[in-house]
Amino acid sequence: MTADTAAPTASSGSLARTGGPKEDSSWLEHVLGWTLVVVVAMFVTQVGWL
Numbered sequence: 001m002t003a004d005t006a007a008p009t010a011s012s013g014s015l016a017r018t019g020g021p022k023e024d025s026s027w028l029e030h031v032l033g034w035t036l037v038v039v040v041a042m043f044v045t046q047v048g049w050l
Contacts, residue, residue, distance in 0.1 A: 044050050
């Protein structure tokens with residue numbers, strides 16, 4: 001297997017989607033994400049893991 005066949009190039013036009021965040025993600029996703037971060041941080045400090 002050569003380097004050309006091992007990984008698709010950006011010029012091929014058909015790259016596989018990985019399910020990551022899209023470029024036009026909404027503000028609701030950001031708010032929910034930061035809310036989750038705050039809730040986890042509060043839980044960690046209350047339990048005493050920090």
